[in-house]
Amino acid sequence: MHLVGREIMSDLERMQELAQPAQTKILMLILDGLGGLPLTPQGPTELEAAHTPNLDKLAREGVCGLSAPVGAGITPGSGPGHLALFGYDPLKYLIGRGVLEALGIGFPLEKDDVAARGNFCTVDASGNITDRRAGRIPTEKCRELVELLRQIRLPGVEVLVEAVQDYRFVLVLRGPNLSAHLSETDPQRLGVPPLPVHPLAEDAKPTADLVNRWVAEARKLLADQRPANALTLRGFAKDPALPSMQQIYGLKCAAIATYPMYRGLAKLVGMDILKTSETVEDEVETLKANWGKYDFFYFHVKKTDSAGEDGDFDRKREIIEHVDELVPAMTALKPDVVIVSGDHSTPAVLKSHSWHPVPTLVWSRYCRPDDVDSFGERACARGALGVFPAKEIMPLAMANALRLAKYGA
Amino acid sequence: MHLVGREIMSDLERMQELAQPAQTKILMLILDGLGGLPLTPQGPTELEAAHTPNLDKLAREGVCGLSAPVGAGITPGSGPGHLALFGYDPLKYLIGRGVLEALGIGFPLEKDDVAARGNFCTVDASGNITDRRAGRIPTEKCRELVELLRQIRLPGVEVLVEAVQDYRFVLVLRGPNLSAHLSETDPQRLGVPPLPVHPLAEDAKPTADLVNRWVAEARKLLADQRPANALTLRGFAKDPALPSMQQIYGLKCAAIATYPMYRGLAKLVGMDILKTSETVEDEVETLKANWGKYDFFYFHVKKTDSAGEDGDFDRKREIIEHVDELVPAMTALKPDVVIVSGDHSTPAVLKSHSWHPVPTLVWSRYCRPDDVDSFGERACARGALGVFPAKEIMPLAMANALRLAKYGA
Numbered sequence: 122m123h124l125v126g127r128e129i130m131s132d133l134e135r136m137q138e139l140a141q142p143a144q145t146k147i148l149m150l151i152l153d154g155l156g157g158l159p160l161t162p163q164g165p166t167e168l169e170a171a172h173t174p175n176l177d178k179l180a181r182e183g184v185c186g187l188s189a190p191v192g193a194g195i196t197p198g199s200g201p202g203h204l205a206l207f208g209y210d211p212l213k214y215l216i217g218r219g220v221l222e223a224l225g226i227g228f229p230l231e232k233d234d235v236a237a238r239g240n241f242c243t244v245d246a247s248g249n250i251t252d253r254r255a256g257r258i259p260t261e262k263c264r265e266l267v268e269l270l271r272q273i274r275l276p277g278v279e280v281l282v283e284a285v286q287d288y289r290f291v292l293v294l295r296g297p298n299l300s301a302h303l304s305e306t307d308p309q310r311l312g313v314p315p316l317p318v319h320p321l322a323e324d325a326k327p328t329a330d331l332v333n334r335w336v337a338e339a340r341k342l343l344a345d346q347r348p349a350n351a352l353t354l355r356g357f358a359k360d361p362a363l364p365s366m367q368q369i370y371g372l373k374c375a376a377i378a379t380y381p382m383y384r385g386l387a388k389l390v391g392m393d394i395l396k397t398s399e400t401v402e403d404e405v406e407t408l409k410a411n412w413g414k415y416d417f418f419y420f421h422v423k424k425t426d427s428a429g430e431d432g433d434f435d436r437k438r439e440i441i442e443h444v445d446e447l448v449p450a451m452t453a454l455k456p457d458v459v460i461v462s463g464d465h466s467t468p469a470v471l472k473s474h475s476w477h478p479v480p481t482l483v484w485s486r487y488c489r490p491d492d493v494d495s496f497g498e499r500a501c502a503r504g505a506l507g508v509f510p511a512k513e514i515m516p517l518a519m520a521n522a523l524r525l526a527k528y529g530a
Numbered sequence: 531m532h533l534v535g536r537e538i539m540s541d542l543e544r545m546q547e548l549a550q551p552a553q554t555k556i557l558m559l560i561l562d563g564l565g566g567l568p569l570t571p572q573g574p575t576e577l578e579a580a581h582t583p584n585l586d587k588l589a590r591e592g593v594c595g596l597s598a599p600v601g602a603g604i605t606p607g608s609g610p611g612h613l614a615l616f617g618y619d620p621l622k623y624l625i626g627r628g629v630l631e632a633l634g635i636g637f638p639l640e641k642d643d644v645a646a647r648g649n650f651c652t653v654d655a656s657g658n659i660t661d662r663r664a665g666r667i668p669t670e671k672c673r674e675l676v677e678l679l680r681q682i683r684l685p686g687v688e689v690l691v692e693a694v695q696d697y698r699f700v701l702v703l704r705g706p707n708l709s710a711h712l713s714e715t716d717p718q719r720l721g722v723p724p725l726p727v728h729p730l731a732e733d734a735k736p737t738a739d740l741v742n743r744w745v746a747e748a749r750k751l752l753a754d755q756r757p758a759n760a761l762t763l764r765g766f767a768k769d770p771a772l773p774s775m776q777q778i779y780g781l782k783c784a785a786i787a788t789y790p791m792y793r794g795l796a797k798l799v800g801m802d803i804l805k806t807s808e809t810v811e812d813e814v815e816t817l818k819a820n821w822g823k824y825d826f827f828y829f830h831v832k833k834t835d836s837a838g839e840d841g842d843f844d845r846k847r848e849i850i851e852h853v854d855e856l857v858p859a860m861t862a863l864k865p866d867v868v869i870v871s872g873d874h875s876t877p878a879v880l881k882s883h884s885w886h887p888v889p890t891l892v893w894s895r896y897c898r899p900d901d902v903d904s905f906g907e908r909a910c911a912r913g914a915l916g917v918f919p920a921k922e923i924m925p926l927a928m929a930n931a932l933r934l935a936k937y938g939a
Contacts (some may be wrong), residue, residue: 124542124773126622132601135621139604182571487879489886490571491911505887505911509602516603520885527883528600529607529620530627530765 132210133369135528136516140371145457145522147372147417148408149514151206152444153199153383154426154467156187156479156498160434167425167434167469168480169497171441175448176482176496179459183484185493186506188514190465196476202464203386207366207419208515216389217301217358223291224385226283230360235299235328237357239282239290240307241266241349248314248351253307254288255349263290266349273338275331292354294332300325303332307353315353332357365391366417370519375411377404378421387419401443405450412454420451429467437469458521459484460514461496478508485521541619542778544937545925549780554866554931556781556826557817558923560615561853562608562792563835563876565596565888565907569843576834576843576878577889578906580850584857585891588868589905592893595915596907597923599874605885611873612795616775616828617924625798626710626767632700633794635692639702639769644710644737646766648691648699650675650758657723657760662716663697664758672699675758682747684740701763703741708768709734712741716762724762741766774800775826779928784820786813787830796828810852814859821863829860838876846878867930868893869923870905887917894930 130138157167164170190197190205191212200221201211219236230236241263243252258266267284274280278296285291302322306315318336320329332354343350366374368391376387376394384394393415397407401422408418422444428437452459462481465474480501482493491505502508506517519525539547566576573579599606599614600621609630610620628645639645650672652661667675673693680691687705694700711731715724727745729738741763752759775783777800785796785803793803802824806816810831817827831853837846861868871890874883889910891902900914911917915926928934 124546124778125540126542126619127624129619129621135604487567487877487884489567489575489877489907492908503912505596505908505917507911507917509917513602516601517885518603520603520605525603525605525885527605527607529610529624530630 132512132516133208133364136208136519137369139525139528140369140519141524141526142371143522143524145416145524147458147460147518147522148420148451148456149206149418149460149462149518150420150422150451152422152425152441152461152463154429154465154474155463156466156468156475156477157429157437158468158470158475158477160470166498167429167437168441169499171438171445173441173445173496175445176461177494179448179461179484180482180496180500181494182490183459183482184488184491184506185480185482185496185501185504187478187498187501187508188462188481188511189478189508190511194476196474197465198474199382199464200386203383205511206462206464206514207390208369208512209363209390210512214361214363216361216386218356219291219301219358220360221382222285222289222356223293224389225382226285226291227381227385228283228291228293230293231295232360232362233299235294235301235357235359237292237354239292240353240355241288241290242315242351242353243348244314244351249312250308250315250351251311252348253311253353257287258349260284260286262349263288266343266346269342270339272342273335275335278331280335288349292335294328298324298327300328301357301359303329303357305353305355305357306336307355315351318354360389363390367391370417370515370524372417373415374417374419375415376419376421377407378419378423379404380421380423383421383423392419401447405447408451409454425463426467429469430472432469432472434469457485458518460518462511462514479511481506481514483514483517483521487523488521541921541925542617542773545617545778545928548934548937549778549928550933550935551780552931552933554825554933556867556869556927556931557829557860557865558615558827558869558871558927559829559831559860561831561834561850561870561872563838563874563883564872565875565877565884565886566838566846567877567879567884567886569879575907576838576846577850578908580847580854582850582854582905584854585870585905586903588857588870588893589891589909590903591899592868592891593897593900593915594889594891594902594905594910594913596887596910596913596917597871597890597920598887598917599920603885605883606874607883608791608873609795612792614920615871615873615923616799617778617921618772618799619921623770623772625770625795627765628700628710628767629769630791631694631698631765632702633798634791635694635700636790636794637692637700637702640704641769641771642708644703644708644766644768646701646763648701649716649762649764650697650699651724651760651762652757653723653760658721659717659724659760660720661757662720662762666696667758669693669695671758672697675752675755678751679748681751682744684744687740689744697758701744703737707733707736709737710766710768712738712766714762714764714766715745716764724760727763769798772799776800779826779924779933781826782824783826783828784824785828785830786816787828787832788813789830789832792830792832801828810856814856817860818863834872835876838878839881841878841881843878866894867927869927871920871923888920890915890923892923892926892930896932897930
């Protein structure tokens with residue numbers, strides 16, 4: 122008796138097996154950190170407080186729910202949040218911190234580069250850490266120190282150092298046979314020295330030796346600097362070599378995003394990155410200009426998240442309202458499927474990403490509308506999609522675009 | 531620390547472990563392709579448009595939800611749709627196309643038979659396919675060609691060929707040591723010849739040789755026929771040897787279905803197939819006549835799906851209304867548990883199976899009613915079962931029948 126059954130193929134393998142060509146177009150509008158919280162228990166969330174007649178219309182004609190990026194209670198970073206939106210299980214696929222930090226500054230990471238996030242810190246005369254962030258030195262100072270570190274040469278590999286912001290920088294090693302299986306040097310507490318890098322895999326020893334040598338030289342160069350006289354390295358990682366969305370879904374995909382990190386994330390899943398400018402209006406113009414050339418558009422709005430991180434409830438509401446005003450210009454392009462969602466929640470009252478599932482709507486001619494008639498957290502909680510994993514958004518989009526063949530006879 | 535925990539047993543193993551005897555009876559009423567779509571965004575679906583006072587009463591007294599046969603966005607074939615209803619994970623258990631095609635014509639498939647779906651096709655003088663369906667020849671012509679092919683003999687095995695419909699037929703090999711691990715011969719495109727069969731497992735070579743020999747002889751016999759002068763073979767498969775519902779649930783199970791494929795599916799999971807006639811009234815009579823003899827009845831109504839496939843919204847609505855009129859005759863038998871659901875959705879506007887989850891109600895003395903007071907897609911979306919995997923219907927039915935022991939002390 123086969124009470125266990127055969128091994129189940131992965132969701133992505135199944136998508137690849139079922140995906141079929143069509144002429145339909147999918148627009149995925151992502152308001153970063155869209156989900157919110159009320160200021161008072163009975164009050165509205167940012168999205169509920171916003172006047173959004175156009176999103177409400179899509180919600181009324183579409184089907185709604187709350188998408189959970191990773192799982193109950195889990196607050197996602199931007200990496201996992203976006204991987205889920207693109208259909209990749211964020212528990213199976215991970216983008217290392219070093220890679221994400223490099224993407225965030227638009228660093229042109231190559232396939233076998235090893236990237237790490239660096240922090241400038243302060244150590245005392247005995248070499249013990251007294252401030253893990255070196256008093257949050259200004260970015261200008263960070264750039265000066267990075268310039269200093271660029272003197273360091275290592276045998277057989279290219280060493281690239283880039284300032285990020287405040288005390289943060291990126292270190293990238295480029296060369297043959299490098300491994301990212303390395304331990305971190307940040308002890309995550311004060312009163313002890315930074316740790317040496319240890320190889321975490323058999324073949325990682327040469328890379329560990331190189332990094333330790335680089336750190337030793339950096340320590341010499343930084344010794345007389347104040348307050349940042351040392352550094353730590355975290356999150357050694359390579360490009361995770363994700364299967365591309367083109368391979369999985371057979372979709373020609375384009376990304377419209379104003380911030381480097383989101384363009385970088387889209388590039389990791391194989392999207393073409395469209396040139397655009399600062400504002401959401403600019404992004405809409407980019408969408409119009411490229412509408413004929415792609416099957417799938419990832420359209421990213423950053424400032425909802427920034428307002429949430431700043432704790433600015435009203436600004437987040439206003440940005441949502443501003444995006445709503447631009448929705449008719451997008452739907453005028455006649456997408457076959459529209460998805461509106463976020464990569465995670467960023468409630469102003471928390472001033473940070475949060476674990477709350479994200480208001481999500483799926484609109485198409487064939488989406489089976491539910492009773493939801495406005496776009497908001499409470500309304501979506503009553504939607505026919507229920508609370509569902511965000512990684513199911515792409516299969517739903519593909520189905521609504523009539524791009525999935527029947528499973529089984 | 532044992533943070534990993536023990537390996538989780540399969541759902542079916544757990545059911546088998548917990549199943550306990552009782553005197554209760556379960557009626558599973560399946561309206562094939564039940565779920566639908568509105569004709570206009572604000573309009574009703576087929577089920578919502580239907581006047582169904584009896585199903586509404588069951589929904590009011592029962593608990594409702596939307597069952598997802600396979601997963602988000604996945605449109606199930608009849609095989610996966612039914613496996614899920616019977617509690618088998620359709621991603622773990624698969625019924626091959628050849629077997630399903632044989633079941634569809636009521637072919638008495640034996641345990642180790644290898645079945646394949648055949649298509650008659652047209653090839654040009656060079657042997658390249660010019661029409662994969664031979665101009666959709668009429669079934670009568672298909673029967674003539676099948677008669678021709680029945681002349682072919684193979685050493686050591688019995689060869690059975692049966693016409694299905696139009697250009698489709700079934701090939702069955704019966705004998706010792708046959709393998710279904712064979713590649714398909716349909717190249718799925720024009721301008722190339724049918725492919726030879728390749729063994730996909732070590733022990734499949736003798737079967738591959740037999741099939742290739744049969745195809746070679748078939749080609750000679752068909753050479754002068756027009757337009758069908760060649761054939762392709764797909765979906766080689768054996769009876770998947772599923773554990774029976776009796777073994778899993780300890781239920782004596784009977785199937786009432788008018789179409790051969792559904793009787794065949796029920797037979798694969800070990801149900802007794804009850805003799806019945808054409809109409810739903812006939813099926814109700816069969817139910818009455820056999821009520822005392824079984825614990826579980828699978829009652830299948832086919833014509834809802836047929837109407838959906840034909841794009842006939844009103845006919846689908848009328849069939850639902852007709853079934854509703856017969857519900858009191860079923861409930862008069864005093865089932866302890868009533869399930870009403872479908873194996874998938876077949877919205878008239880799509881004229882095909884679809885990915886939308888299926889309105890489902892569970893009625894029993896102990897089902898904990900929710901606020902749903904009518905049976906329809908939007909109503910079920912608000913039900914206490916939410917959107918849930920269809921494979922959970924049987925565990926719910928078993929629980930409501932008080933046939934599952936407590937899990938753990």
